[in-house]
Amino acid sequence: MQFVEFISTHAPILILAIPLICAFLTPLVSRISDKARNIFVTCAIALSLATAVLLALDIYANGARTYVFGATSPGIVLPSGMNLPIRIMYEVDGMSIFMVFISLIVALGASIYSWAATDKYTGKDRYYTLLLLMVVGMLGMELTGDIFNMFVFFEILSISSSALTAYYIEGDSAEGGLKYMLLSAIGGLFVLIAITLLYSQYNVLNMAALASSIQYTTLDIVALGILMTGFVMKCGAVPLHMVTPDAYTVSPANITAMLVTASQACLYALFRVSFTLFGKSIIENMTYGTVGIILIVIGVLSMFVGVTMALPQHDVKRLMAYHAVSQTGYMLLGVGVGLAVMGDSSQMDAFGYKAMEGGIFHIINHAMYKGLLFLTAGAMLYMTGTRDLNKMGGLGHKMPWTAGFFIIGALAISGVPPMNGFASKLLIYESVYQFSPLLSIIAMVVSILTLASFVKVFHSAFMGPQLSDYRNAKEVPKSMIVGMCVLAAVIVVFSLFPDWAVKTIVDPAVDALLNNAGYVHNVVGGA
Amino acid sequence: MDASLTLETGSGFWTPVLLLLGLVVCIVLVLIIRAFGEKSYKRGTEQTKPFLSGNAEGNKDAMHVRAGNIYWGFLEALKGYYTPTVGAHTGDVTDYLIWYIGVMAVVLGILLVGVLL
Structure with a gap:
């Protein structure tokens, strides 16, 4: 029972840590046999999914969960009197866990599919390591409550996705991977610029703290526009969709399935920015x-x-x-x-x-x-x-x-x-x-x-x-x-059972997006 | 959270299980009607060979309608739309970046004008 409590308490980080650690263990397990490595990777994803289910049950029963790294509460009071949520923290609500489910279920199917689908190819140690890192990138974007941390995972996702897109090497795979990498890098760069604009004004990177501080200055509007465009491009929406068919066409099929969830992680980022970060300002000022x-x-x-x-x-x-x-x-x-x-x-x-x-x-x-x-x-x-x-x-x-x-x-x-x-x-x-x-x-x-x-x-x-x-x-x-x-x-x-799906996982996600004040209160209210 | 078999869509309802039950009833009816049908049918005999008004059957590979032929008329009729749209998908990364910068400029313009208004 204590073990389950421990897992439940640390679930937000375990969901991400399991595939991250396993990613770097994969080449070692590969030394045993290919079969052992394949099972190991799939088990890592399944374990992460099981942890996500445990966390979801808690979130649906008790509301959003804030997980602070290296402390028990979000706020930190320095000798100078400064009291700000400056630590990296994960804030997991109905929307985050909804996206986590999507990423992990598709990754589970894709990893099992990979066992035979990649049997004609070499370099599978790196392939599976990158596959797990891709999962880490998606999960990180979906779980984090820190906008710079989101950018870091955005980059991890982009780099691993680009490498996997070019996995076949032959034909136009390398070209597709290169295009995806270039566009992702440019998009990431602009996202970073937008984050810099926000940080330079408010001195925080925590999304809840930012949401409560934003004054909707001209710089904020510029940041919103840049963030929106970057995430719209990565989620493959017209007229910034052109790299999507180029990359999806040439990547291995199971990676393409995961590229879909990767684009949805960016869609999540777009919604999180629009509803949570700028939601209150949009209502009041736009x-x-x-x-x-x-x-x-x-x-x-x-x-x-x-x-x-x-x-x-x-x-x-x-x-x-x-x-x-x-x-x-x-x-x-x-x-x-x-x-x-x-x-x-x-x-x-x-x-x-x-x-x-x-x-x-x-x-x-x-x-x-x-x-x-x-x-x-x-x-x-x-x-x-x-x-x-x-x-x-x-x-x-x-x-x-x-x-x-x-x-x-x-x-x-x-x-x-x-x-x-x-x-x-x-x-x-x-x-x-x-x-x-x-x-x-x-x-x-x-x-x-x-x-x-x-x-x-x-x-x-x-x-x-x-x-x-x-x-x-x-x-x-x-x-x-x-x-x-x-x-x-x-x-x-x-x-x-669409009604069951909507009431169990969709409505909490919608409520989480609309409850901007609740998201802010979980962090700033306790600071 | 009282989940049911019926999804409320705002203006109506959707119960997939009912539709499936209807489909099952239809399938059972079809099978019953089929059971009254001709029973002398034998697989792999002359009965099952294609009959093309007495002409010999052509090469199987040549008879399959390929993807490129499907919706040919639709695409031809909408040439005015497809020519520029397909043309815009150049595959050139430089063009992708121009689109990216252009869209960002438009989004920023709309947002800034939206606030000023």
Whole structure:
């Protein structure tokens, strides 16, 4: 019992420390055997996920948890009389733990999938080390309550993601990795500039302390704009999406699934900055929902440009990458509408809250079905040796499991009932309609085009007669099927019980974003 | 937190389990109707070969409609949209950076004007 209490007390750091320590132990474990290393990495992620579940139970029962490094309370009183939350601390609320679940579930599926998917390649010690560091980067961004610490994890995530994107080396992988690294570095640099602007004025880096101090000066507005643009670029929204298809196309499929959650970690950062860091200032100082309107415009552009660019693609992963851009638009639209009406309680009650529910629910749905779709694309590539849909056909005869998982993912992303994608999109359609009917209609049209696009993929890859080139094709190895199964299982559960998912994990996340004062009070109130 | 099988969407409700039950009933009905069907069907015989009005079946590889042919008409009809949009995706990192700086300038402009108004 004491052990469970200890784990629960230190869960915020253990969630991150487990994969971090295991990342550097991975090359050592590799000396035993490849199998031992594979199991070790997967167990590390599973253990981190179990710790996250333990922490989530506590957060849902007792509210947000603040974990201070090297002290028991956030505040520190110096001999000079200075009393500020200057220590690094993690503040884990409903939104943070929601994102942690997403990152770890997809990482779990992706790591199991990797066992067989990477068997033809060398350098797997480094591959698995980087995979765990990528998990660390995402978790750090999602757990931390310190904006500079968030930047550090943003960089860890960018560097590990870039290296893994270029893992295949051959073909255009290195180019994709380089582009991703360059754009991430530039984005990171601007994020750092914005943090500097805030620090130079308020002398704190803690987000709660910053949120309570921000005066909304011109420099603050510049910082907000720079932070927003940096995170919008990293989450792959139009018109800063162009590196997304370049990187997603060439990376190993399981890494692409994790790149989706990496982009969502940046989406989380965007929402945290908009709602928590600047939320109070936005309500008090901005004209009617300007920041929300910016997110809505970017969201609608992402939805439309993403899906229309997906339609003509014949590279299966590039096609799916454009759909990732398109689906990010739904999240921005839903949450953007919530942000736009945040200052008006009647509109927030009427439709703003539901729009945010839809947007946030769509984040986890998208992570699961897009992750699954990328894994099925990896299975196609594994068996056929090509990503070109023009060269594929008849794979359904030989790869029934992959075809089945593809159908689950495709129906979910297209918002076909009774899949989870339909539930979150329905929330968005109905609530956004009350904000602007036109936006809702665009969202529905985009959904129809998404279905059309995945019908094309299913027809060209899985249907039709068995082609002579793939006469000897067979189903992918078991570990790849299990990896896909993990994500498919979550999709099925969320499809059957959307109300349970919304009330258990989505509503606490929405409440956490809207409760700006509570987030600040947890740190500053106790300082 | 009273989770149920029905999701409230703000303006309506969504109960996926009901839809699934309906689907199950439909499938059972289809199977019952199928059971009354022709039972002399045999796999791998002449019965199951494609019949193309007496013409010989072509090469299987050549008969599959490839991805590049699907939605050809749609894409052709929207050429006016696709030509500039596809053209904007140059693959050149320099262009990506120009977009980045441009969007940042626009966002900053909107935010600053928003406050001034």
